Structure formats: C-alpha cells, structure tokens
Amino acid sequence: MPSQPAMPETASGNILETSMDYSAIPKSKDLKMESFKKEMNEKLEKSKGHRHNLNILADTLYAEIHSRILHDPDQGQREIPSETENQIRNYLKNANDKNIDDCILWLILISAVEKFVPASSENTTPTQKDSSDMDNPNFRIIRIILDIVPHLSFESLQPVNEIRGWGEESVMKRCKANHSYGRNKKTTPFHAAVEDERTQIVAHMLNRGDSLLSTTGGGWDLQDFIKILQRPKPDRLSSLSALGLAAINNNGMETVEMLLRYNPKIAISPTDKTFETSLKEGKDGIVDAFFEYEELRKEFITAKNILLALxxxxxxxxxxxxxxESYMKVVCTLISHAPTKEELNDEVVKEIIQLNLRRVWESRNKNIELEISEFLHIAVQCQNAEFVKMFMDEYPESVLQQIDNRYALWHNNFSAPEQRRSMEDLQSEANRNIREMLVTEIIKGNPDLGMQQLLEIFRDSEVEELCFDLSRFNSKKYLVSDFVRSLISHQDNPDLLSYEHTLKYAEFPNLDAKDDEKEIFGDDVHYEHAEVFLILDWLRNDKKAREIIELTVPDRLVNPHNEVKIGNYVKFFQVQVLNWRFLDLSITVLPDQETKERIKELHLYASGKRAAISHWTSENGILTLPNVSAELIIQF
Known part of the structure; x- marks a missing residue:
C-alpha cells in the first residue's frame, strides 16, 4: 500500500480537520434518541404524498437537519460533534426503513454544498456569516454525510463508465426501486464544490476520499483515487475535470493549488486539457502553480507547448x-524552466525571433549549452535586426561560421536555396541594417582575414568596394594631387564607384616618389599638402564611408599633411591600424581616450630626435594606448 499523501491545507496554512470523532461522545440516552427519531418520522409523514420522490424527501430532510444544527445549543468542537449531530448521523445511517438510502444522502449532500456560504464571502449577510466556516451548518451537514458514506462526494446520479471506481454505475443504481428520479443533478458534489470555489469543502472531500485508501477493500490505491479525481464533470457536455473547472474560475487559484498539492499527478491525464487551456487563455498563475512540481515541469515543458504558448x-x-503581460509571463515561465536544449530547438528560437520577443529570449536558463552558431543565421533569415545585433554582440564568432556551407550573410539575400529575396525585401530597412551590421563585423571584427577570404564570404552578396587602394598608382611619373582632383571632381558617373560603410583598408601611394616634386629640409615651405584629406573627405561625404580599419599613408618627409588634422581623421574613421609616415608624430594628436583605446597597431617614424623618443616612451605617449602594439621605424 503506498504511503498516503499529506492532507490538503487551508489558505491559512492550517490542516483542515476532515473527520469527526464520534467515539469521543458519551452515548446518547435511548429516550433522547427515540424522541429524535419520532420527531423526524413525523416530519416525513407530512410529505407522505411525495414519499417516493427523491427531491421532495431529500429537501424535507435537509431543511429539518439544517434547522436543528443551526439552532443547536451545543455546537460541539471541530473534532467532536455535538449530541444533535450524533443523533442526526445515527438516524440517517439506520433509517433504511424510511427510504433513506445513498440517493437521499447524495441529494442532501449536494444541497449542503450548493447552499454553503463561506464566512469570507463578500455577498453574505450578517445572519449568514458564522464564527467560522467550520461551524457553518451546511459544512457540518457535509461532515455528517461523508462520515456515513465517505466516497459519496465523487459519485453522480449519472452513470460514469469510463473507469473502474466509486460511482461506476452511479448512485441511482443503489436507489430503492420505488423512488422516482425527480430532477437529475448532472454533477458530483466534488465537482460542484470546485465550481463554487468552496475550498474548505474540497479539502474535506479529498481527505475523506484519501481515508478510503486504507479502508476500502479490493486493492484500492492512490492511483485509483487519482483517476477518480481526474474524471470530467458528468454532464455529457463538459470535458472539464475538477482541476479544469477550478482553473477557469476567476477566483479558483486556491482550489487549483490545493488539488495539485494533494497530488500533482491529478494534472497528468490524456483527457485533461487544463494546462493547454491555461496557455490559450494566458493564465500565468495556473502555469506557475503547475511548475511548482518537478514532475509537472517534466510533463509539460516541451517544445510543442512552448510553440503553442507562442x-x-x-x-x-x-x-x-x-x-x-499575462501571455508574456506564460511564455517566459516556460522558457525559463526549459531544462535542456531539446525544448529550445531551432523552431522555438525561430518563432521567438520572428515575434521579436527579446524579453522571452533573455529569460532562458543561461546554463543550457545551445547550438549558438545557428542563432545568427536564424535571426538573419527572419530579418530581425534587433536579434541580429544581439547575437553578434553575444557570439561575434558566429559571423564567420557556416551552416550547410552558408554564412549568415547569405540568408540576407536568399530566403531559400536558389530563391533570392524580392526586391521589396532587399530594399527594406531591416535588410539594409542587417547587411551593414554583418559586413561591418566581417571586415572590422576579423582583421586577419585576407581579401581572398572576404571575397569568398561575399561571393553571393552584392557588396560594394571593400577597400580604397591607390598603392599601385605610379607616383614617380604622375602627380598624386592631379589624380586626386580628377577623381573627386568626376561627376559623369557618380555611382561608378561605390564603397561599403566600413573599409578594410585605405592605402595611398608614396607621396614623396616624384623627384622633381620632392621637397628638402631647409626649404622655405608655404604650401600645405592636403591630397589625402581630400580623398578622405570624398569617401566620407560622397561615398558614405564611415570606418577605415587600416589606414596607410606614405607621406612626405618634408612638409607632410597637418598633424592635428591627421588625428581628427583617425577619430572620425575609427581607425584601428595607423601607418602614417609622419616623422616624430605626437601621440597627443589623437583627440580623445576613445580614439586612443581603439588603436591596436601604430607605426611611428623617428627622425632621430631624442625629444620625440622621450615623448613616445613617457606616460603621455604609447602608455596612453592600452591596446596598441607599436612598431618604431627610425628614419634618417
């Protein structure tokens, strides 16, 4: 025999007494009992014309019993019934000759359940309110009836043939043959108590049913009782179990918690749709109550249910x-309790991204190891720029990871293999933002990638120029300044050259190569060179370039570009690798700490002046560049 579960608790946390100890009452005097029986029989004789009608007989008995308990001078104690209650119990238990059988007791029980008004009810009048629900006359009637027939709570006047158990053939089968049915109650007292949110009564019924596990013959165990509690209300139209009835009530939370506390397995039944209904109606409190129990978490936290909630x-x-908010809480609760990556599969992740539910995603259990490489691809496929940025920030390496031989960028151009996105999609703001983020990260976040690798990644994407390269310009033969002016003033085909917002590098030719243009130390120089600045302005203003990862300028040794302006351009283009041939370049030309922290590689050219070397090695020099690896070149 399995151990019995703990008795349900009331809302106050106290164990609800569920049985009366009749053995503690002194035996009633025979004269008193005989007098009581005589009075009761006289009441029944007055309804002689209706003796065989269930409802008339039950109503007569209920009214008399309720009146006697209501006016009982000795209310007794919670554990010990009063003498009046003992007399009522003995009369009902032994009055078979008066046609008082289980059917009559059932109707008295259902009347007491339906007419019970808890002391806490806002709709009660002063005359209805008792000192406590335990002293309520209807509650005391319920205790009397269930002491006689403990399982009567779970039986119906309707046949219930689904499973073996109490009420298998309905109470009506045990009625006396000469009863007429009268009106038929299509419920059980247990279901009625649950529907009316009578938690005190539900607790008492559970405990009386639980007591039968140790007294009923035939090998009854807890599983049998759970199956009985899982039965739907027997009204032919409803498929709701007691748990389902409690869940749909606006104030049924206490009853739901009580049923689950008795045994969580009540919720696990192929025919019980309580959990699914809670997902459908956004009942986050019900979902929370379910997940207080590990076995219910294992049963209901599945990818299927997460998708259903979404x-x-x-x-x-x-x-x-x-x-x-309630629906959001339901989904967050499911996601936060998901124990493995099986529940957070690609389909679930894709749905979260499509619905743009970042809060839901962030509620997940961070200890679960997920296939993070796929998330960025899914976010790009769903065209969700917010999730793309989040995944790039969290998993920057996924930009270069391939799924089915495809980079994430591929999904920005194709919705399926050999199915390019529509022009409308490609011109959407989301598509443009995603493209820019991916291209920028591929170029900027992976400085070791060569151009050949970049071209491979961008093979199926329509990318613009990734670099600005004039290094092969023959500066020995032609003036760089003339070429620059020609380039930036050519407006016939302004779209002929288009550049990405982030350039892998910009490299200029040797500005000191043409012998007849070379300036020497000591000359009186009045002309300020600005060819590189003109190109950089053109890239910024006309071509919308915003970042240059690596900037290489073999500047003139004499009369180079303005040192302060060099620092400003390095700041604007967020340069990371600076190789500007400028003798004795001062570190202080870098205008702010953010620019200095961005520099990862710096080439310094020295004329041999000790002051420059001292500056570079001082606390105001290279030490202000926390992420730099400096290369020092001595130029004489």
Whole structure:
C-alpha cells in the first residue's frame, strides 16, 4: 500500500480537520434518541404524498437537519460533534426503513454544498456569516454525510463508465426501486464544490476520499483515487475535470493549488486539457502553480507547448502594441524552466525571433549549452535586426561560421536555396541594417582575414568596394594631387564607384616618389599638402564611408599633411591600424581616450630626435594606448 499523501491545507496554512470523532461522545440516552427519531418520522409523514420522490424527501430532510444544527445549543468542537449531530448521523445511517438510502444522502449532500456560504464571502449577510466556516451548518451537514458514506462526494446520479471506481454505475443504481428520479443533478458534489470555489469543502472531500485508501477493500490505491479525481464533470457536455473547472474560475487559484498539492499527478491525464487551456487563455498563475512540481515541469515543458504558448501570445497581440503581460509571463515561465536544449530547438528560437520577443529570449536558463552558431543565421533569415545585433554582440564568432556551407550573410539575400529575396525585401530597412551590421563585423571584427577570404564570404552578396587602394598608382611619373582632383571632381558617373560603410583598408601611394616634386629640409615651405584629406573627405561625404580599419599613408618627409588634422581623421574613421609616415608624430594628436583605446597597431617614424623618443616612451605617449602594439621605424 503506498504511503498516503499529506492532507490538503487551508489558505491559512492550517490542516483542515476532515473527520469527526464520534467515539469521543458519551452515548446518547435511548429516550433522547427515540424522541429524535419520532420527531423526524413525523416530519416525513407530512410529505407522505411525495414519499417516493427523491427531491421532495431529500429537501424535507435537509431543511429539518439544517434547522436543528443551526439552532443547536451545543455546537460541539471541530473534532467532536455535538449530541444533535450524533443523533442526526445515527438516524440517517439506520433509517433504511424510511427510504433513506445513498440517493437521499447524495441529494442532501449536494444541497449542503450548493447552499454553503463561506464566512469570507463578500455577498453574505450578517445572519449568514458564522464564527467560522467550520461551524457553518451546511459544512457540518457535509461532515455528517461523508462520515456515513465517505466516497459519496465523487459519485453522480449519472452513470460514469469510463473507469473502474466509486460511482461506476452511479448512485441511482443503489436507489430503492420505488423512488422516482425527480430532477437529475448532472454533477458530483466534488465537482460542484470546485465550481463554487468552496475550498474548505474540497479539502474535506479529498481527505475523506484519501481515508478510503486504507479502508476500502479490493486493492484500492492512490492511483485509483487519482483517476477518480481526474474524471470530467458528468454532464455529457463538459470535458472539464475538477482541476479544469477550478482553473477557469476567476477566483479558483486556491482550489487549483490545493488539488495539485494533494497530488500533482491529478494534472497528468490524456483527457485533461487544463494546462493547454491555461496557455490559450494566458493564465500565468495556473502555469506557475503547475511548475511548482518537478514532475509537472517534466510533463509539460516541451517544445510543442512552448510553440503553442507562442502561438496564443501572437494571436492575442494587437497589430500595433505589445503582447498582453499575462501571455508574456506564460511564455517566459516556460522558457525559463526549459531544462535542456531539446525544448529550445531551432523552431522555438525561430518563432521567438520572428515575434521579436527579446524579453522571452533573455529569460532562458543561461546554463543550457545551445547550438549558438545557428542563432545568427536564424535571426538573419527572419530579418530581425534587433536579434541580429544581439547575437553578434553575444557570439561575434558566429559571423564567420557556416551552416550547410552558408554564412549568415547569405540568408540576407536568399530566403531559400536558389530563391533570392524580392526586391521589396532587399530594399527594406531591416535588410539594409542587417547587411551593414554583418559586413561591418566581417571586415572590422576579423582583421586577419585576407581579401581572398572576404571575397569568398561575399561571393553571393552584392557588396560594394571593400577597400580604397591607390598603392599601385605610379607616383614617380604622375602627380598624386592631379589624380586626386580628377577623381573627386568626376561627376559623369557618380555611382561608378561605390564603397561599403566600413573599409578594410585605405592605402595611398608614396607621396614623396616624384623627384622633381620632392621637397628638402631647409626649404622655405608655404604650401600645405592636403591630397589625402581630400580623398578622405570624398569617401566620407560622397561615398558614405564611415570606418577605415587600416589606414596607410606614405607621406612626405618634408612638409607632410597637418598633424592635428591627421588625428581628427583617425577619430572620425575609427581607425584601428595607423601607418602614417609622419616623422616624430605626437601621440597627443589623437583627440580623445576613445580614439586612443581603439588603436591596436601604430607605426611611428623617428627622425632621430631624442625629444620625440622621450615623448613616445613617457606616460603621455604609447602608455596612453592600452591596446596598441607599436612598431618604431627610425628614419634618417
């Protein structure tokens, strides 16, 4: 025999007494009992014309019993019934000759359940309110009936043939043959108590049913009782179990918690749709109550249920607005309790991204090791720029990871193999933002990638120029300044050259190569060179370039570009690798700490002046560049 579960608790946390100890009452005097029986029989004789009608007989008995308990001078104690209650119990238990059988007791029980008004009810009148629910006349009637027939709570006047158990053939089968049915109650007292949110009564019924596990013959165990508790309300139209009835009530939370506390397995049944209904209606409190129990978490936290919750959230979200908070809480609860990556599969992740539910994603259990390389690809496929940025920040390496031989960028151009995205999609703001983020990260975040590797990554993407390279310009034969002016003033085909916002590098030719243009030390120089600045302005203003990862300028040794302006351009283009041939370049030309922290590689050219070397090695020099690896070149 399995150990019996703990008795349910009331809302106050106290164990609810569920049985009365009749052995503690002194034996009633025979004269008193005989007098009581005589009075009761006289009451029944007055309804002689209706003796065989269930409802008339039950109503007569109920009214008399309720009146006697209500006016009982000795209310007794919670554990010990009063003498009046003992007399009522003995009369009902031994009055078979008066046609008082289980059917009559059932109708008295259902009347007491339906007419019970808890002391806490807002709708009660002063005359209805008792000192406590335990002293309520209807509650005391319920205790009397269930002491006589403990399992009567779970039986119906309707046949219930689904499973073996109490009420298998309905109480009506045990009625006396000469009863007429009268009106038929299509419920059980247990279901009625749950529907009316009578938690005190539900607790008492559970405990009386639980007591039968040790007294009923035939090998009854806890599993048998759980199956009985899982039965739907026997009204032919309803498929709701007691748990389901409690869940749909606005104030049924206490009853739901009580049923689950008795035994969580009550919720596990192929025919019980309580959990699914809670997902559909966004009942986050019910979902929370379920997940207090590990076995229910194992049963209900599945990828299927997560997708179902996401579907209901989507259906209940207005076109212009945020998802309802209750539905959001349901999904977050499911995600946060998901124990393995099996529940957070690609389909679930894709749905979260499509619905743009960042809060849901962030609620997941961070200890679960997921296939993170796929997330960026899914976010790009869903065209969700916010998730793309988040995944790039969290997993920057996924930009270069391939799934099915495809980089994430591929999904920005193709919705499926050999199916290019529509022009409308490609011109959308989301597509443009995603493309820019990916291209920038590929170029900027992976400085070791060569141009050949970049071209391979961008093979199926329509990318613009990735670099600006004039290094092969024959500066020995032609003036760089003339070429620059020609380039930036040529407006016939302004779109002939297009550049990405982030350039892998910009490299200029040797500005000191043409012998007849070379200036020497000591000359009186009045002309300020600005060819490189003109190109950089052209890239910024006309070609919308915003970043240059590596900037290489073999400047003139004499009369180079303005040193302060060099620092400003390095700041604007967020340069990381600076190789500007400028003798004795001062570190202080880098205008702010952010620019200095961005520099990863710096080439310094020295004329041999000790002051320059001292500056570079001082606390205001290279030490202000925390991420730099400096290369020092001595130029004489």
């Amino acid at each position: 579907e209901y959230l989507s259906k209940n979200t207005p076109k212009q607005g945020d998802p309802p």
